[in-house]
Amino acid sequence: MKYLAVAAVAAFLGVAISPSVLASIRNIDVDEQSPNIVAILIFLLFVGSTLAITYWAAKRTKSREAFYTASGGITPWQNAFAIAGDFMSAATLLGITGLLFFVGYDAYILSFAIIIGWAIMLMVIAERFRNLGKFTFVDVITCRLQGSSIRIFLSVCSLLVIMFYLIGQMVGAGKLIELLFGLEYNVAIVLVSVLMVVYVTFGGMLATTWVQMIKAILLMFGGAAIAFALLSRFGFSFDTMLEASMRVHANGANILKPGGWLKQDLLNVISVGLTMSLGIMGLPHILMRFFTVKDAIAARKSVAYATLIMSVFYIFILIIGFGSIAVLWQNPEFYDGAGDLIGGSNMVALHVARILGGDWLFGFMAAVAFATILAVVAGLTLSGSATIAHDLYSVVMKKGNPDPKTELKISRISVFIIGALSILLGLAFETQNIAVIVPFALALAASVNFPMLLLSMYWKGLTSRGALIGGCITSFFTLVLIVLSESIWVVVLGNEFAIYPYVYPTVFSLPLGFLSMWVFSLLDKSTTADIEKTLYRSQFIRSETGIGAMDATDH
């Protein structure tokens, strides 16, 4: 183990200082974002400290319980920062601020809908989830649903969501690092994958949680610094800042009105709102974090604190998004010859950091953006390895009686496989628009995982056959609608008009998910269905009281 750890760190350092990496650090002029020494130093500091934490965590990660859930030993505040960190991804920091900058108010639905979703999740899902499960969200749904088929289906769904999310993060990471540090895209992808494999393989959930916590704190600090600096330019008056933004933006006062992105279309707005607020309740890597605390009470506190942390962060995002218009919109230094923002819309927050705090703040935020991606991919990888080793190997193949050491070994091997796969997929999808990938993950989570999770917890009548048939139909339908939407039908396949006119399929696929699972469960008259319905009573008592739930020591 120790030798493996040393080998992995050496591998990272090898990649980091290899001639190909050094050669790939190109000398590009300031307008193209030359490598920033502050960013590199802060990033190396982050990597160094997180590797040290991984070394410390590796000594405590000797069992599968420790690997998957840190043996339930994470405190509510630590878990809250880790949960918030999982959700405050690069897409949030860079994507939402960029969208606010260009389209105005409509982009804020990506923030407030999530916060409302988290509050609902706290009350409806969190405690029951912790009481019913062990390692993964598949455990919770199959708490009373019998047979291997449903577990295999959920594992595949889980892996699909994780892989789509991972591809989005990897491609984003490659592009971002290429831009910020001047590293070649493929080198950046390998670097992220190697670090992610090191964190997860050796440190398991403990290291992943600490990496996520550190990153979340850095991100909050960075967000607060930019928001503070922006407001200070306008005498700490939000109104004055908005007026300045309206004066320079091409859309003028319309940036504060709805319609800039979703065109005031009811179904489009509902679709995005549902995907954001309910999709989070079907994301395996987020749900898995509820098992890292000792009991349902701690899970409740974690989600409550996490919602508060994210609420504050999304206020910063609003200030940064609108404030950046005032300081960046008419600043020619940040536009190329064609009049496009250098680096694209995702660079808004970082350009603003440079304007407000020079190379220091820019370097800090660039390093934080990289750390953000690293932390999120580590969480995704851990969740994927738990699905492979626990849900598929341990429960399906070994019928719930595996050798724990073998399971742990398989978990670690699967981390390497996911790491290798993420490199291949990251390279394969380099030229693809990642906007077409991530929506599928969220839409699948909202349309299949969430309805199944909710029905399994609250409706006695859900059967494994109903869940399986309904899940398959909904997955297929979701995929078809995404292919027919603009992001694939027009952008990728080159057609003139999208057959499906909305951003996300959720407005149709979510009701279909509930309806199909409900109908096919009602039609299921099998003996297995009767057993599953009978088992609901025990499940209900356990979910309400925690009697029979896994304690931290059982983990």
Add this chain to the structure above:
Amino acid sequence: MGNPMCDSDIENLASFKKLVRIRSRFVWTLTAILISVLAGNIYLMSLGSELGSQKIDDDSPMTIVLVYSLVSIFFSGACCIFYAWWANKYLDSMVVEIRYDVENVKVNSK
């Protein structure tokens, strides 16, 4: 997953019935309010966009929909704090009571 007789005993406990009744009433009421808040924001962004586009007053550039979204975030955060406080204060003691009752049932049945 458990002994059906034992489950039935627990289900019939007055303390368990009270927990289920109070929790579900509280949780579903708050959830309905939160869904209404989300629905309100969706309305102001689509069918009610004319209302949503209006300024909150002549001296401020802020629109009704923007203020509503900010209030939604603060309200959701407040709901979380309130729920966590309420659950810590009331629900947890009820669960402890049920666990105590369950232990007694087990002891008596022996």
